[in-house]
Amino acid sequence: MTKREPIKASLLILFMLPVFLFSQQKYALFVGISNYPQYKQQNASFTQIHGTNDIALISPLLRKQGFKVSKLADKAATRKSIEKELEKLTKNVHSGDIVYIHFSGHGQAFEDLDGDEEDGWDEAFIPYDAERVYQEEGYHGEHHLLDDVLNTYLNSIREKLGEKGMVYVVIDACHSGSSYRGEEQDSTFVRGTDVGFSKSGKNYAPKIDNRGNIRFSSRNGMAPIFMLEACRSYQINTEIMQNGKFYGPMSYYISRQLLTSTLSFDTKWIDEVRKNMDKDTRLVRQNMVIESSK
Numbered sequence: 091m092t093k094r095e096p097i098k099a100s101l102l103i104l105f106m107l108p109v110f111l112f113s114q115q116k117y118a119l120f121v122g123i124s125n126y127p128q129y130k131q132q133n134a135s136f137t138q139i140h141g142t143n144d145i146a147l148i149s150p151l152l153r154k155q156g157f158k159v160s161k162l163a164d165k166a167a168t169r170k171s172i173e174k175e176l177e178k179l180t181k182n183v184h185s186g187d188i189v190y191i192h193f194s195g196h197g198q199a200f201e202d203l204d205g206d207e208e209d210g211w212d213e214a215f216i217p218y219d220a221e222r223v224y225q226e227e228g229y230h231g232e233h234h235l236l237d238d239v240l241n242t243y244l245n246s247i248r249e250k251l252g253e254k255g256m257v258y259v260v261i262d263a264c265h266s267g268s269s270y271r272g273e274e275q276d277s278t279f280v281r282g283t284d285v286g287f288s289k290s291g292k293n294y295a296p297k298i299d300n301r302g303n304i305r306f307s308s309r310n311g312m313a314p315i316f317m318l319e320a321c322r323s324y325q326i327n328t329e330i331m332q333n334g335k336f337y338g339p340m341s342y343y344i345s346r347q348l349l350t351s352t353l354s355f356d357t358k359w360i361d362e363v364r365k366n367m368d369k370d371t372r373l374v375r376q377n378m379v380i381e382s383s384k
Contacts, residue, residue: 115187116157119175120145121167123195123218134221139279140329141194144341151348169217169233176243186254189247194338197263199286199294200234209297213237213265224289231287248312255313256355262320262338264327279329279336296324308383315383321376330372343367
């Protein structure tokens with residue numbers, strides 16, 4: 091070996107190093123809540139559901155597909171912890187990466203404070219430490235995760251990913267309906283509440299929007315995003331039982347699809363999830379919604 095050969099080899103490694111350092115990565119963040127705290131003021135509490143079952147169902151499938159998985163469940167899924175994980179995700183991603191973010195829990199309409207919503211209501215995911223009603227001398231909504239806040243993080247992630255990246259966001263919750271619980275074998279667990287969170291005491295009336303596909307504007311240079319929602323704003327998201335356990339319906343059918351589909355830039359798997367939900371006679375009163383930038 092000549093003296094020049096080691097130099098050439100070293101130069102080759104240096105040129106290839108950025109490829110290794112910044113090759114495509116896959117990230118998944120799961121937030122699931124089942125056991126919400128029960129407060130003395132009864133109407134301040136959210137009902138118990140089965141959001142953590144969704145995490146247990148899907149996260150292993152994505153880990154097998156090479157995703158770096160982070161999970162927040164029950165007590166760990168506070169507003170502060172969720173934002174901390176979103177900040178970490180924003181910091182870690184690079185151009186061309188794939189990001190999957192999954193929320194399973196309650197949702198609630200939140201009285202719009204900045205006037206950017208036509209119907210006067212923001213949408214919020216309910217972390218573990220959020221309460222159901224506004225209290226003048228207590229809870230003011232500071233732990234609700236509003237769609238405005240989530241969108242800020244998503245836009246930052248999309249900007250870092252660039253046009254060659256991809257973002258999927260799954261929200262297996264809802265903002266309508268009330269909950270009924272009978273005997274365990276025939277229980278109906280509903281995610282969401284028909285009571286809007288309002289400082290002024292405003293009554294929540296969901297907007298009737300029958301669109302199954304919604305497009306929103308997107309800036310150049312940002313990664314495409316697909317947001318999957320378990321039902322329309324005025325519908326109830328009802329859990330389903332499979333093999334003796336309750337799951338969010340969209341989460342369950344996503345898990346079935348991921349057994350045969352690799353989560354990538356090909357979005358055909360989303361249509362298959364919707365088709366399977368449409369075939370399930372238990373879900374005749376709810377329709378999956380897809381919001382996307384393309």
